[in-house]
Amino acid sequence: MPQRDVVSWNSLVSGYSANEEWEEALDVFYRSRMADVVADSFMVVSVLAACGGLGGVLEGQMVHGLVVKIGIGFETRVCNGLLSMYFKFKNLKECRMVFSEMDVKDAVTWNIMISGYSQACMYEESIKLFMEMLHEHKPDILTVTSVIRACGHIGDLKSGRFVHDYMDVNGYECDMKTSNILIDMYSKCGYLPAAREIFNKMKSRDLASWNALINGIIKASRYEEALETFRAMKMDMKPDFVTYVTMLSMCTLVKNLKLAKEIHCETIKTGFNPCVIVRNALIDVYAKCGNMEDALNQFESMKDRDIISWNTVISACSHSEEYNLGLRMISQMRLEGIIPNMATILCTLPLCSTLGAKQQGFESNVPISNALIEMYSKCGNLRNSLLVFEHMKNRDVVTWTALIYAYGMYGHGMMATTAFEDMKATGIIPDQIAFLAVIFACSHSGLVEKGRFYFDQMKQDYNIDPQIEHYACVVDLLARSGRLTEAEKFILSMPIKPDASIWGSLLSACRASGHTEIAERASKQIIKLNSENTGYYILVSNAYASLGKWDQVRMVRKSIKSKGLKKDAGKSWLDVNKKIYAFSSGDKFFEQYEEVKKLLEVLYDLIAKDGYVANLRSVYHDVNEDEKRDILCGHSERLAIAFGLLNTKPGTPLQIMKNLRKTGNRGVHRPRLDYEVSSITGILENLSFHADIRGNRSLSKSFIPLVSSTISRKTAIHPNTRSKNPNVSPLKKFFPVSCFSTMSSFS
Numbered sequence: 001m002p003q004r005d006v007v008s009w010n011s012l013v014s015g016y017s018a019n020e021e022w023e024e025a026l027d028v029f030y031r032s033r034m035a036d037v038v039a040d041s042f043m044v045v046s047v048l049a050a051c052g053g054l055g056g057v058l059e060g061q062m063v064h065g066l067v068v069k070i071g072i073g074f075e076t077r078v079c080n081g082l083l084s085m086y087f088k089f090k091n092l093k094e095c096r097m098v099f100s101e102m103d104v105k106d107a108v109t110w111n112i113m114i115s116g117y118s119q120a121c122m123y124e125e126s127i128k129l130f131m132e133m134l135h136e137h138k139p140d141i142l143t144v145t146s147v148i149r150a151c152g153h154i155g156d157l158k159s160g161r162f163v164h165d166y167m168d169v170n171g172y173e174c175d176m177k178t179s180n181i182l183i184d185m186y187s188k189c190g191y192l193p194a195a196r197e198i199f200n201k202m203k204s205r206d207l208a209s210w211n212a213l214i215n216g217i218i219k220a221s222r223y224e225e226a227l228e229t230f231r232a233m234k235m236d237m238k239p240d241f242v243t244y245v246t247m248l249s250m251c252t253l254v255k256n257l258k259l260a261k262e263i264h265c266e267t268i269k270t271g272f273n274p275c276v277i278v279r280n281a282l283i284d285v286y287a288k289c290g291n292m293e294d295a296l297n298q299f300e301s302m303k304d305r306d307i308i309s310w311n312t313v314i315s316a317c318s319h320s321e322e323y324n325l326g327l328r329m330i331s332q333m334r335l336e337g338i339i340p341n342m343a344t345i346l347c348t349l350p351l352c353s354t355l356g357a358k359q360q361g362f363e364s365n366v367p368i369s370n371a372l373i374e375m376y377s378k379c380g381n382l383r384n385s386l387l388v389f390e391h392m393k394n395r396d397v398v399t400w401t402a403l404i405y406a407y408g409m410y411g412h413g414m415m416a417t418t419a420f421e422d423m424k425a426t427g428i429i430p431d432q433i434a435f436l437a438v439i440f441a442c443s444h445s446g447l448v449e450k451g452r453f454y455f456d457q458m459k460q461d462y463n464i465d466p467q468i469e470h471y472a473c474v475v476d477l478l479a480r481s482g483r484l485t486e487a488e489k490f491i492l493s494m495p496i497k498p499d500a501s502i503w504g505s506l507l508s509a510c511r512a513s514g515h516t517e518i519a520e521r522a523s524k525q526i527i528k529l530n531s532e533n534t535g536y537y538i539l540v541s542n543a544y545a546s547l548g549k550w551d552q553v554r555m556v557r558k559s560i561k562s563k564g565l566k567k568d569a570g571k572s573w574l575d576v577n578k579k580i581y582a583f584s585s586g587d588k589f590f591e592q593y594e595e596v597k598k599l600l601e602v603l604y605d606l607i608a609k610d611g612y613v614a615n616l617r618s619v620y621h622d623v624n625e626d627e628k629r630d631i632l633c634g635h636s637e638r639l640a641i642a643f644g645l646l647n648t649k650p651g652t653p654l655q656i657m658k659n660l661r662k663t664g665n666r667g668v669h670r671p672r673l674d675y676e677v678s679s680i681t682g683i684l685e686n687l688s689f690h691a692d693i694r695g696n697r698s699l700s701k702s703f704i705p706l707v708s709s710t711i712s713r714k715t716a717i718h719p720n721t722r723s724k725n726p727n728v729s730p731l732k733k734f735f736p737v738s739c740f741s742t743m744s745s746f747s
Contacts, residue, residue, distance in 0.1 A: 004035070010043045017046040017053075025050040026059065039066070041075045048081035052088035060085050076104050080112055087116035107137040114139070115146045123150035127159050134166075141172055145181045152185035160185045161194075180208045187216020211242050218250045226250055227259070241272045248281040257289040276304055280312045287316030295320075310338055314347040323573070324580055326351040342368065349375045370398045377406035380655060397428050405437040413445025420454075432464050436473060443477040451477040472501045479509030484518050500529050500536040507543055519543050527556070534560060572636035573657045576647050583639040596642040603642070 009032040016025035029047045032039065039047070044067055051060035064082060067073045079102050086094040099105075099113055110133040117126035130147045133139055139147075144167060151160035164182060167174065174182070179202050186195035195216045202209060210233040217226040230247055233239060244267050251260035264282055267273040279302050286295035299305075299313045310333045317326030330348055333340070340348075349371040369392050376384040385406045392399060400423035407416035420438045423430060430438075435458040442451030455474050458464045471494055478487035487506050491498050503525045510519035523540045537560045544552040570585035583590065590596075637658060644654040 004037075006032075006037055006040055006043070009035075009037050010040070010046070013043050013050075014046040017050050020053060022050040022053040026054070026056070038070065041072050041078050044072065044078055045081040048078075048085045052085035055088070057089050057091075060089065074103060076102065076106055076109065080106075080108050083109065083112045083116070087112065087119070090120065092120060092122070105136070107133075107140065110137055111140060111143040114143050118146045118150045121153070123154045123156075126150045127156065130163070138170070141178065144172060145178055148181050148185045152181075152188040155189050157186075157189035157191055160189055176202065176204060176206060176209070180206070180212055183209065183212040183216065187212060187219055190220060192216055192220045192222070205236070207237065207240050207243070210237070211240075211246060214243065215246050218246065218253070223250055223254050238270065239266075241267075241275045241278050244272055244278055245281045248278075248285045252281075252285045252288050255289050257286075257291060260285045260289060274303070276302070276306055276309065280306075280308050283309070283312045283316055287313075287319055290320070292316065292320040292322060305338075307338060307341055307344065311341075311343045311347050314344065314351070318347065318350045323351050324582070327580075346371050366392070366394055366396060366399065370396075370402050373399065373402040373406060377402075377409055382406060382410050382412075395426075395428075397423070397431055397434055400428060401431075401434045401437045404434065404441055408437060408441025408444050411445050413441050413447045413450070416441030416445075417447070417450055417454075430458075430462065432458070432467060432470070435462075435464065436469055439470065439473040439477065443473055443480055446481055448477055448481050448483070468496060468499055468501070471496070471498070472505055475502050476505040476509075479506050482509075484509060488518055488521070498525075500526050500533060503529070504536050504539055507539055510543070516547055519547070527559075570636045571658070572640040574640040574644050575655065576644060581640070581643060583636040583643065585636045587636065587639060590639075590643075592643060592646060595646055596639055599642045599646060600638060 009028065012028050013025050013032070016022075016028060025046060029039070029043065029050075032043070044063065047063055048060065050056075051063060067078055067082070072078050079098055082098050083095055086092075086098065095113070095116060099109070102109065110129065114126050114129050114133065117123075117129060127147055127150055130139065130143070133143075144163060147163055148160060151157070151163065167178075172178075179198055182198050183195045186192070186198070195213060199205070199209060199213050210229070214226055214229050214233070217229055226247075227250075230239070230243070233243070244263060247263050248260060251257070251263065260282075264273070267275075267278050267282075272278050279298055282298045283295045286292070286298065295313070295316050299309065302309060310329065314326050314329050314333075317323065317329060326348075330340075330344075330351075333344075345368055349368075369388055372388045373385045376382070376388065385403070389395075389399065389403050400419060404416045404419050404423075407413070407419060416438055420430065420434070423434070435454055438454050439451045442448070442454065451474065455466065455470065458470070459466060471491075475487050475491055478484075478490060484506065487509070491502055491506065494502075503522045507519055507522040507526065510516075510522060520543075523543050526536050526540050537556055541553050541556040541560075544550075544556065572583045574581045574583070581590070587593075637656060640656045641654065644652075644656070648654065
């Protein structure tokens with residue numbers, strides 16, 4: 001063209017921009033500037049779209065400066081272009097500034113702001129702007145659906161229904177896409193009847209329609225209905241990978257391994273099995289349904305793995321108590337060049353806490369800091385938990401709950417209740433988990449009235465309906481304090497049916513107190529519930545054994561066998577020189593077994609001379625006394641202690657993790673051994689960190705103190721030993737002087 005005016009340049013720039021050829025659009029714009037063409041609002045809008053499409057922040061800012069310079073920054077069309085560009089840059093500050101300085105805002109302006117806020121996950125601001133917009137303009141269907149999505153994301157049913165009613169009143173056409181968004185919103189807000197009504201009224205449905213409905217039904221915990229809907233869907237159309245992942249997630253929730261395998265077979269037949277997202281879901285469901293072998297097979301057979309695959313298998317290892325394997329997976333992931341993300345760290349921390357592998361760092365991130373508080377507390381290091389808490393600038397309800405639970409684990413009930421009150425004073429509203437943590441803390445510190453007070457407060461002041469876990473905690477609270485009759489009455493008065501965990505708490509306390517009548521009634525209730533948890537049958541079996549009812553013991557054990565259930569063997573883990581060693585009860589096939597056996601015999605003889613008598617009643621087998629003593633010596637915890645003493649330098653602290661809670665005999669034998677050999681500092685258990693202490697506190701009391709620091713025992717302080725020779729411990733014949741230390745205070 002021999003003659004080019006601004007319209008010519010505009011046509012070329014807008015054409016490139018409309019076809020998403022952003023670089024060409026900017027190139028033409030720069031050439032127009034070199035030709036001394038003054039850009040008008042039409043050209044600027046196309047150029048701003050090109051800057052936003054390319055993510056060219058610097059170029060966009062330069063064009064914004066040009067707009068101000070040539071004096072067209074007040075035009076609504078240009079301002080809308082700036083808003084759209086800055087939202088693509090995720091620069092919300094500039095968006096707010098441009099929006100607030102606009103003299104005239106049209107429907108497009110409001111649409112851009114509302115959709116932009118929604119896409120930026122600022123859902124409440126998006127809904128608020130929509131309500132303001134209604135006073136000036138009628139939104140288009142894109143804006144309306146954007147706000148409906150925002151309502152679904154934050155579960156705002158009231159606003160969602162308002163927008164839906166607004167659509168009906170103002171005659172908006174509800175096409176398939178809009179109907180799907182409405183179904184999704186009502187499902188996420190927990191209002192399933194409305195979602196079902198919209199679904200039934202649809203003349204035609206697509207995969208998104210079915211998936212949204214099935215997801216909503218699962219969210220409402222109506223699992224049978226979800227399965228029926230899934231089957232109905234297959235009669236109408238072929239499911240996609242989203243459908244299968246949704247159904248597998250339901251199998252995970254209900255622990256239905258059979259259904260998971262059926263869906264797995266379907267994914268193979270329909271060709272979705274190679275899909276990474278489907279494989280990740282299969283790893284998760286198999287692991288959480290107790291089939292770790294199939295979970296690992298799925299992982300190993302994957303050709304392509306993403307970070308979610310690794311996070312899922314690491315989490316699966318933690319859930320299945322394959323702690324060493326989990327740590328090896330982390331190492332393998334790093335060797336393959338996969339960079340861990342926040343989720344990886346959160347998956348790793350439970351492995352570290354379980355194995356006692358304490359890690360440092362990440363305190364600036366709230367979710368990671370919350371996980372660190374929990375990890376350190378489970379590692380026997382309450383002090384580090386408190387340090388993490390104190391250094392946090394921002395704290396949420398999860399942070400406070402983790403702290404309260406940590407205090408509870410260590411028996412610091414009053415500190416836990418103080419923290420709970422401090423949390424409320426900061427304006428954070430406690431949720432049902434926070435109440436569970438504080439009642440748990442009261443239970444482990446004998447604060448019966450406090451615990452009952454918080455249980456009542458949860459219902460009356462916060463309108464939180466107690467779940468089965470809250471009732472179990474109250475039963476434990478009463479039972480631990482010896483109020484067994486009151487605990488039984490509380491169970492019988494519950495508005496929901498008590499499960500095996502409720503009766504198990506009562507039965508466990510009965511065994512400790514010797515209350516035979518309540519123990520027998522609780523045992524019958526557990527058997528009647530027909531639980532699939534082996535632990536409850538073992539508890540019943542042990543209760544009958546303690547009563548000397550061996551016929552009932554054999555009956556319960558036969559029932560365990562007929563159901564195909566397996567008893568979890570007692571295991572203990574010990575970290576020696578950065579290597580994890582595992583020990584099982586009765587294990588005779590680990591390195592240095594003979595040396596460990598000899599050391600235990602020496603220790604047993606010494607404490608027997610010191611007045612210790614083994615509590616053979618805690619061995620729930622119908623065998624003679626010598627065999628019972630052999631069983632006691634084979635406890636995994638004792639094997640770990642002896643192995644640790646043989647393989648560490650004198651004075652080295654030992655931390656032992658157990659998968660099962662201790663029985664009465666271990667609570668007597670091991671503390672005496674700790675008492676003499678000061679390198680043993682604590683026993684980590686899956687529920688609490690126990691360190692039994694002598695002196696004024698008696699082990700016969702219901703509440704064993706839970707302490708928060710490493711404990712060193714003073715040498716030779718048992719009265720019988722002192723009377724013979726107050727300066728020499730019998731164990732000093734076998735261990736050097738440096739193995740002993742003076743008693744430190746509890747902090």
